[in-house]
Amino acid sequence: GAHVQYENYVLSRGGTRIIRKILIANNGLGAVKAIRSFRLWEYETFRSREVLHVVCMATEDDLNANAEYIRLADEFIVVESGSNRNNYANVDLIVKVARRCGADAVWPGWGHASENPKLPSALAYHDIAFLGPSAAAMDAVGDKICANILAQSCDVDVIPWSGSGLTVDGTTIPEQTLRAATLRTVEEAEVSAEKVGFPLMIK
Numbered sequence: 001g002a003h004v005q006y007e008n009y010v011l012s013r014g015g016t017r018i019i020r021k022i023l024i025a026n027n028g029l030g031a032v033k034a035i036r037s038f039r040l041w042e043y044e045t046f047r048s049r050e051v052l053h054v055v056c057m058a059t060e061d062d063l064n065a066n067a068e069y070i071r072l073a074d075e076f077i078v079v080e081s082g083s084n085r086n087n088y089a090n091v092d093l094i095v096k097v098a099r100r101c102g103a104d105a106v107w108p109g110w111g112h113a114s115e116n117p118k119l120p121s122a123l124a125y126h127d128i129a130f131l132g133p134s135a136a137a138m139d140a141v142g143d144k145i146c147a148n149i150l151a152q153s154c155d156v157d158v159i160p161w162s163g164s165g166l167t168v169d170g171t172t173i174p175e176q177t178l179r180a181a182t183l184r185t186v187e188e189a190e191v192s193a194e195k196v197g198f199p200l201m202i203k
Helices: 002-012 028-046 061-062 068-072 092-100 118-125 137-143 144-154 174-180 186-196
Strands: 019-024 054-059 076-077 106-108
Touching: 002 068, 002 076, 019 092, 028 054, 028 068, 054 068, 054 092, 061 076, 061 144, 061 174, 076 092, 076 144, 092 118, 137 144, 144 174
Parallel strands: 019 054, 019 106, 054 076
Antiparallel strands: none
8 A cells, every 4th residue: 555655765766764743843834834845745656544643742832822723733742832942942852752652764844953063963873764854964064164165165146255166065064174264363354354355254
């Protein structure tokens, strides 16, 4: 049936892991859009809704509001209400919930813990897939200098700056590239300012 089709689909595309259960570590519109997208893909690809099992985290507040994403999920796990430090931004809790429900993967959505490089690392330790960028990529784009170098490496236009033209392969920025992109003396700043042009901003 659909499960065999799904396994063949993954393996035929070079996949090495079959993801059957996904934890949605987010709430609200992000969670709704993710679940609807998973369901649409499932149906369009396999004509089935039995391929993926979607689990969501839900606070008492979400339950009391009768949040749509909870109704769309196959299962929900109640987590503490209050600040997102208690729930959707709490890396340790997300990993604990993912392990408890037997999730193969975690979708973090946006905001909350989605940009915390500790989440993909902690999940990888427990052999749970993170449906998002690697910890190294998050670290790199979290730093403005690294983000600009990565953008240039992908042929994205950026405004002229002291690191214009510097590129790397992959997502790791070598120390010498970082040094070449930054300025340490007034003399270096003057030379760079002439190249960048005026008006300019100093950060």
